[in-house]
Amino acid sequence: MLGASGYAGAIAAMLVHRHPFFELAHVTARSEAGSRLDDIHPRTRVPLELESWDPDAQSDVDAALVCWPHRVAAPAVAALRERGVRVVDLSADFRLRDRGIYEDWYGPHGAPALFGQGVYGLPELHRDAIAGADLVANPGCYPTAALLALAPLARAGLIGDVVIDAKSGVSGAGREPTSATHFISADENMTPYKVDRHRHTPEIEQELAGLGAPVTITFTPHLVPLAQGELVSCYVTPARGAGPDEVAQLYDDAYAREPWVELRNGPPGVLEVRDTNYCRISVHADPRTGRILAFASIDNLWKGAASQALQNLALMFGRDEREGLA
């Protein structure tokens, strides 16, 4: 796998390493090649040496997980696909289907010929397409939580308008030491960031539209002082009246048989899903305001990135999507 030195990459490497079916062949890093992964990330206990990426030498594999940043990922994915390697890409490069929108939010694409060829890898929405795919675009962390929170309402035509207030732990800001990720800046603090221009916005809008809810969303993320965990609070102005029973039934129909979604009566906390592939959801129709409130919590590095990549990989290879994640 490519990019094992970041937080999500390291967890993905650990999950493949422990997996009963998959085998971890290579771990690469752009600037820390030569180090052992378990020296950089002791908790993984993966005793492999990080290699520089070499598509020719490392294509002796059936599949690759690419944990590189957007725009850098695309050419690597193209090189892997040319060599017949199936790919789960954790960057944003293959999530969007409208190239103009991609370029507005991210700039020029690094592998135009492949643009739009990825299957959007949210298994609960696109399980069948993932099963046959050679290139899966693993969703962003916020879209994972927001789309799972909103999908039942979107499909039922209930989303007239929606405000998504999202909160994430500090690992979402990446492993690079910066002023913002310094303990003294983050500890005992919380703050909105990238107000009205976070790049996960078009991804959420694209998928909501695909579900039947072509809305312009208001999406604002916040940084909170914890390591891993993400909570989205979705405030839906419904397109038509809908009572608590109808709303509850929609969520039950959608998720009662999903192995990685837990419906709850009370609001979810992020600690309950820490270090797991679970998404916890609760929904409340408020008679006083007429609004529908949907909350979802995930671990941003697991269901929001690494373990969802494994879930996708399992589906691509016809395996049980719970395998290696329980």
Added chain:
Amino acid sequence: MLGASGYAGAIAAMLVHRHPFFELAHVTARSEAGSRLDDIHPRTRVPLELESWDPDAQSDVDAALVCWPHRVAAPAVAALRERGVRVVDLSADFRLRDRGIYEDWYGPHGAPALFGQGVYGLPELHRDAIAGADLVANPGCYPTAALLALAPLARAGLIGDVVIDAKSGVSGAGREPTSATHFISADENMTPYKVDRHRHTPEIEQELAGLGAPVTITFTPHLVPLAQGELVSCYVTPARGAGPDEVAQLYDDAYAREPWVELRNGPPGVLEVRDTNYCRISVHADPRTGRILAFASIDNLWKGAASQALQNLALMFGRDEREGLA
């Protein structure tokens, strides 16, 4: 002052004790009388013994701060007023002006004859009324932040609808040890609570209506893992179009000369206002969605309770409202 053993009460006692003009005569506690305040709350360094409350023995004062819970506070306030003592009450008992609404959210009132007699103690909105008042109802922490964030828009008739997503540190849950305030429950966690039924809702609606915005709000608080600090993220659907310049001007007009409000271009963090009476505000008109986003951060125990009580007390006694708080 009454109720000095709680978190806000202890800070209020400390601020009075250090104050250049006011003098701290008595500190009371309901269950910890006999202890010294600086043993229970070392950071206050107030070397006074907590007394049981006795209105006759302790009315040798010009003013009292009452830091008791709602419904318990009202009879104590009544007893103090009967003895000619001016009062800042930090409970909810004198904030609302519609008794039916009070009873819906809080139950029967503990001093019906005084109901509705308090001046709502948000100095930035009601400075003149506070100056002449004998009974000031100190606002709730969430209403303080939310109203300061929204007042300029409310006055300008710009609030068509609003979602308020609020986040608070754990001190907001009070000093009682509970399962929710246990370190192991709160650390590395965050969760919505009292979804669609938090008692600060009618207080915010009452004051917004008074400013010209009679809206039914959606208000949801969240618990985050830090000690003191509160952030409100307000998502306003404007009643009419309004550009960034007009919006910025409204906030500048409202707050440029306020000693305890800091307008910022970027989003506010809670650490920047920790242990202070400041409220930090930023506002963003989003051209993509047409929404106006207003953020405000305060220290829930200071501007959200104790230091605002001192600010009110200063105004009541004709003093500079910055005195003893800088």
Added chain:
Amino acid sequence: MLGASGYAGAIAAMLVHRHPFFELAHVTARSEAGSRLDDIHPRTRVPLELESWDPDAQSDVDAALVCWPHRVAAPAVAALRERGVRVVDLSADFRLRDRGIYEDWYGPHGAPALFGQGVYGLPELHRDAIAGADLVANPGCYPTAALLALAPLARAGLIGDVVIDAKSGVSGAGREPTSATHFISADENMTPYKVDRHRHTPEIEQELAGLGAPVTITFTPHLVPLAQGELVSCYVTPARGAGPDEVAQLYDDAYAREPWVELRNGPPGVLEVRDTNYCRISVHADPRTGRILAFASIDNLWKGAASQALQNLALMFGRDEREGLA
């Protein structure tokens, strides 16, 4: 298992529930019987109902883990042994072999006939005895870390005197909400506690003596603001001179083949062993002072309690002690 509602008990129940060989038959709780374990401790995802303990009805098992407090545990252990159930007891009741010392530190024993019958369940020291035992006394968390840090020096006769400065996360204080475990008390704080009289002292001294180091230790624990994790810093005044190479060799001989001990050159952090059965150790012979410094980190709820209980259970039943813990 008995006492699944506490922190260590819940993890022990989770580990048995997920175990490939053992099967979880019953979970009991003294005050929360009737609730489901995964409602009280969502992270366990154990969907069993907590029962009141009934030795007759629940003795249809081969083994029991007892996670009750000292003095309450002993009679329950006795009842289980009478019914032929093999027991790992996580309390202090069967760790000490000198009844006078037990009574000095804990008071009267709850099952005197069984006193001293437990095998001290630190597998790295007593693996063979555990394998044949019917009653294993699972060590305290501090003794686990301290004894693993000091055993190679003790066996070599190198401990002339030792100061053990220990630091633990807040879960060590138990699940009962108290003033000390309130988030506002523990967050951003640290403090020594039970100075010169912590009950793990005689347990450490007993085992050191058994290894050949009959010393009176100085042991002081400290509370630090994190959830799980324990670090012991041991300052040994050696009985005779010993160079870095000799000391390093002692640790290598002791631990190179241990599956759950990780020797490191640099000082260990507690995060590296979080949620695992590992103990990380480093040792430094300081030429400037002549002292030997040994550091060990564990997860106080795992290797310090629950997962070590599983490790012992595996040994008692002739299984691989890594099973179900990797």
Added chain:
Amino acid sequence: MLGASGYAGAIAAMLVHRHPFFELAHVTARSEAGSRLDDIHPRTRVPLELESWDPDAQSDVDAALVCWPHRVAAPAVAALRERGVRVVDLSADFRLRDRGIYEDWYGPHGAPALFGQGVYGLPELHRDAIAGADLVANPGCYPTAALLALAPLARAGLIGDVVIDAKSGVSGAGREPTSATHFISADENMTPYKVDRHRHTPEIEQELAGLGAPVTITFTPHLVPLAQGELVSCYVTPARGAGPDEVAQLYDDAYAREPWVELRNGPPGVLEVRDTNYCRISVHADPRTGRILAFASIDNLWKGAASQALQNLALMFGRDEREGLA
């Protein structure tokens, strides 16, 4: 003052800015000149622009606080002294009196002519010398706490041997974003660091020797997950027997009249001294082991650096050392 962009420097600037007697003339920064201090450190609310340091242009002052790193500080201090400016230097450059020891631990000195000319600025030990000094060397944070904890025993000839186990919050590691100060590294973690070679060691030994205790200390610092706060746990093997009463009397004699030392019966927490110039101390003579345990807590950025610098400055100018710090 020089170096106002670091954590201690910013607090020192804030304290001077708010001070009733001193006036803040200049604030300098090496890499962030041109920014306003309250943009970089909002909590200071010091509305001054950071300047590049220019000894000629900025020597229109009576005194300077130098908050630069060791070796860089010395030449700046020399330049200031040449211009007649009195200096409190927060670096290590003028704390040691043996140049060989300085060079062993720090390397070549940056202003050899001034070496050894500083008065060691721990007011509780050297108040009179500080009063007449032109160059005061502000102590390190660990030496401040350790020396205040140990001074009464040192003076009484009671220290035969001592182990100092110290714990500090993350601000002690400085403002530079590094892998170690990243929130994800520090949060929920703790670890020893600079085992047996921390540079505060010779400083503590020098001052203990000056008090009559020429011992070789064992000193090990640990990083704990909190922002500000430092705790030293000192384990003294007494040179002769000493009972609890004698020991308590020594501390009472030393500190009962000290404005910034608080003696406590129970062990001190760091939160109790957060954001203050106080040092809290407790001492315990353990009859079981014969050891004397002394604990001290300070805020590493305040009494351990910035506020102690102000305390020294006040003494140098004949002011009350409590002024501006209460």
